[in-house]
Amino acid sequence: MSSLLLFKTKNDIEAGCDEAGRGCLAGPVVAAAVILPADFKNDMLDDSKKLTEAKRRALRPIIEREALAFGVAFVDEVEIDQINILNASFAAMHRAVDQLKPRPNSLLIDGNRFNPYPNISHDCIIKGDGKYLSIAAASILAKTYRDEFMEKLDLEFPMYDWKNNKGYPTPKHRAGILAHGSCRYHRKTFTLLSPEQLSLFP
Numbered sequence: 001m002s003s004l005l006l007f008k009t010k011n012d013i014e015a016g017c018d019e020a021g022r023g024c025l026a027g028p029v030v031a032a033a034v035i036l037p038a039d040f041k042n043d044m045l046d047d048s049k050k051l052t053e054a055k056r057r058a059l060r061p062i063i064e065r066e067a068l069a070f071g072v073a074f075v076d077e078v079e080i081d082q083i084n085i086l087n088a089s090f091a092a093m094h095r096a097v098d099q100l101k102p103r104p105n106s107l108l109i110d111g112n113r114f115n116p117y118p119n120i121s122h123d124c125i126i127k128g129d130g131k132y133l134s135i136a137a138a139s140i141l142a143k144t145y146r147d148e149f150m151e152k153l154d155l156e157f158p159m160y161d162w163k164n165n166k167g168y169p170t171p172k173h174r175a176g177i178l179a180h181g182s183c184r185y186h187r188k189t190f191t192l193l194s195p196e197q198l199s200l201f202p
Contacts, residue, residue, distance in 0.1 A: 004045065004046065004130070004131060004132055004133045004136055005131060005132050005133065006036065006038070006040060006132075006133050006134075007038075007132075008106075008108055008123060008125075008132065009106065012105050012106055013035060013068075013102060013103075013104045013105045013106075014035065014104060014105070014106050014107070014108055014134060015033045015034060015035045015069075015097060015100055015104035015106075015107050015108070015134065015138075016033070016034050016035075016036075016107075016108045016110075016128070016132055016133070016134025016135035016136070016137060016138045017031065017032070017033045017034075017093045017096065017097065017107055017108065017109050017110065017135065017138050018031065018032060018048075018110040018128070018129055018135050018138040018139040018142055019031040019032075019089045019092055019093060019110075019142050020048075020139070020142040020143040020145075020146045020147075021142075021146050021166075021167065022085055022086075022089055023168060023169070024166065024167035024168050024169075024187070025167055025168070025169050025173065025174075025177075025186060025187060025190050025192055026077065026150075026153075026160065026162070026167040026173075026183075026185045026186045026187060027076075027077060027146070027149065027150050027153065027162075027166075027167040027185055028074040028075055028076045028077060028080070028092075028146065028149065029074075029075050029080060029085065029088050029089050029092050029146075030072065030073070030074050030075075030092060030142045030143075030145050030146040030149070031072070031073050031075075031089065031092035031093040031095070031096045031138075031142055032070065032071065032072045032073075032096050032137075032138040032139070032140075032141035032142040032145070033070065033071045033093065033096040033097045033099070033100055033104075033107070033138055034063060034067050034069075034070045034134050034137040034138045034141065035067060035068040035069045035070070035100060035102070035104055035134065036066070036067055036068065036133055036134050036137060037066065037067070037068050040066060040133065042059070042062065042066075042133075044058075044059060045059060045063075045133055045136050045137060045140075046130070046136055047127075047129040047130040047136055047139060048129065048136070048139040048140045048142075048143040048144075049129070049139075050130070051140070053147070056140050056143060056144050057144060059137075059140050060140060060141060060144045063137045063140060063141060064141070067137065068102065069099075069100045069101055069102060070099075070100075070137075070138075070141060071095070071096035071097060071098065071099025071100050072096055072099075072141055072142065072145050073092045073093075073094075073095030073096040073098075073099070074092065074145075074146075074149070075088040075089075075091050075092040075095075077184075077185055077186065077187045077188075079091070080187050080189070081187055081188050081189045084189070085187075086113070087115070090114060090115040093109070093114070093117075094115070094117055096138075097117055097120070103120075104120060105120065105121070106120065106121045106122065106123065107120055107121070107122040107123070108122070108123055108125055108128060108132050108134060108135050109122050109123065109124045109125065109128065109135075110125060110127075110128040110129050110135045110138070110139065111124055111125075111126065111128070112124050112126050146166065147166050150162045150163070150166040150167050151163050151166075153185055157183055157185070159176040159179065159180045160172075160173050160176040160177070160180075160183075161173055161176060167185075169194075174192070174193055174194055174197060177192050177193060178193060178197050178200075
């Protein structure tokens with residue numbers, strides 16, 4: 001049986017919110033918001049980081065089918081560079097919440113900071129994706145949608161190994177940037193090369 005809690009406040013319409021891709025060098029940040037029904041049960045559901053890719057992909061259609069409502073939103077690398085990654089993460093969460101019907105009474109936010117959503121209260125919960133089922137569900141949707149997007153981009157830019165690293169700063173990704181330069185999907189305000197690689201330039 002899952003040790004995660006279904007609700008923070010019983011008889012409230014709560015939406016769990018989480019994002020994926022904040023620490024990446026390329027591609028969008030993706031957020032999801034999920035409202036689960038009062039009788040929801042799934043022993044496999046957990047923080048997306050604790051699950052295998054196969055389990056995340058198996059859970060996604062279950063969450064989408066059984067949720068009362070869910071929303072997924074992308075903020076691309078251009079907007080990330082314009083407003084910074086923290087604000088982009090908040091913007092993605094707001095856009096995911098915009099899609100929810102019914103409208104939630106409160107939001108459970110994974111993390112310690114959030115820009116308030118108009119007329120909906122929120123609670124910031126550190127490591128919330130390992131505490132509440134709705135946040136865990138949101139973490140899985142955000143992660144799987146983003147991974148799928150980066151795998152498609154890999155077909156166009158295989159030199160960065162995005163099908164495996166999903167845009168995170170792995171040695172292979174940074175070696176690709178060093179050899180081929182950056183592309184339009186890279187976040188220009190991020191440090192794309194390691195200090196060792198940067199030292200190669202005069």
